[in-house]
Amino acid sequence: MKAIFKIEEYLPKTTQIVVRFARLHAPEPIEKYHAVAVDYSKLDCYDSESFVKSLMREVGNHQVKKYEDKEPIINESETISGKLDLSSLVGRTIECKVENDKKQILKVRRVEL
């Protein structure tokens, strides 16, 4: 998932920035999301890349996740468990997690001896 942020204010006297966060594919303009004040003295300001990563790590990731959880669910869905019956899943909307798992499926074969 990609995110975006927009700095609304820069307050060097208090070492703060006021920032809005959203998902890149958010359904609303970023201005519709709450702005939060962040103390940038606690961020890694070594260069732009470091700044972005530390801003997201400290504040942004949580904000984006929070907004995502609050956004309306357009598609009603259900969870499934137990024995798989693919044919029974046709036409149903199933809830699942988007995981960053690099593990692939190991191909195995059950045989009778």
Next chain:
Amino acid sequence: MSVKSYLKRCEEFSICSQVGDCAGLIFVEEAVDRSTMYQIIVKGSGKVSTIFNSDYIIGDSHKNNFVDMKKYLGQSTIFESHEPFLIYGFNKLSKNQDWDGKLISESFEGDNKSWLVCFDGRPVINGVELSRMDYAKLENKHYNVDIKDGLVGIFTKI
């Protein structure tokens, strides 16, 4: 290159695999994912230990290719390859499961609490030629084994 990982849940256990094509590759596994009971080294070698611990195990396809990993259950571990490698892991599915595993090379009496997994080669068991990653549930009967170049493990639920 990085380490490639594979996983497949079978009926009462799961099998994982890590593959790498050079020395010096690092693979870290967090405690929450650590459910490997036995590691089977099909190719290459490397060492594994809990993180920040110098007391490590060397797995080697020639000298120590079937390693009891139970002492690392529930702990974060780190693996470093010494050369290109192919490793399989036999994993339990839940904390309260326990398994007893061994490699076999000769005919044996089976029981219905055990599973057989072919990790390498083309062994023939009860007239069936197996391939890598074939597995079978055993029964209470005799199994004729022609191991050939095979690497075959039996795992019994205890």
